[in-house]
Amino acid sequence: MPDYYIRTPEQDESRGPFDISKLLTLAEAGQVTPNTLYYDEDKEEWTPLALNETLSAQVFPERDKLTLRVDESKKDKSKGRSEQGLDVETILAAAEGDTAEKRKLTRQKRSFELAANISSSGLGLMMVFSALFMVLPLVPKIQMLLNEGNVASILNYPNILIGIFDLIVGLLLYLSVTEAFQVARGRAMLTLGFGVYVAWALGDPLLMGLTASAGIGIFLATISQSMVTMLLAFLLGIGGNGYLAYLALNGRFDGFFDHIVLNLVAN
Incomplete structure (x- = not known):
């Protein structure tokens, strides 16, 4: 796998080379963000990580969470059942990655x-x-x-x-x-x-x-x-x-x- 040199937009000094696993570790530590620049050897220029969808997906993998929500409208419809119900549509949407948080991140990107x-x-x-x-x-x-x-x-x-x-x-x-x-x-x-x-x-x-x-x-x-x-x-x-x-x-x-x-x- 290729190695990458990175730097922040405010600095000229670069760091590296780093492989994908190292970039992932730096991203988890908050030292690498989507705005971090990497050197694109094909274009011969510094480019934000966010503009390379493949590299960005590897460095910032999605970690969607399944969420449970109380269905208030169905609480009292069936006696003897648990008063708290699962919103199936919300669970399926979360499982497919279609969450409000992800849509917001997509719009921002x-x-x-x-x-x-x-x-x-x-x-x-x-x-x-x-x-x-x-x-x-x-x-x-x-x-x-x-x-x-x-x-x-x-x-x-x-x-x-x-x-x-x-x-x-x-x-x-x-x-x-x-x-x-x-x-x-x-x-x-x-x-x-x-x-x-x-x-x-x-x-x-x-x-x-x-x-x-x-x-x-x-x-x-x-x-x-x-x-x-x-x-x-x-x-x-x-x-x-x-x-x-x-x-x-x-x-x-x-x-x-x-x-x-x-x-x-x-x-």
């Missing part, structure tokens, strides 16, 4: 799988919109530098560098590169900290609100484990970043970043 499947593309779109917001206001400046043949000076504008960075992260997310999630989470914290502060210092409530929405959306999308939370993340992240990109496309921030210049490359 499906919600997690759906959220995981769409998180990469949604996050990628957020990062592309963020890149457009950073770069579009500087397009006239870029064109001027290109016409002057001073291409290297473009690197003196940090917003262009951030835009390129966001675009690369967005492409990695579209390709479902797991490590890009942590990078996007760090980018969200930068937006919530520095970005919102700059908007507040400029006295621009609209920019401050959209920046906060964009950062919260990206952050939630990197940690969401349910479809409801993921939809909220998309609403905030795509809405905030998308509207910022729309405003930038329509000239709302023309000249906004022109004076934010570094001296990385001599003119």
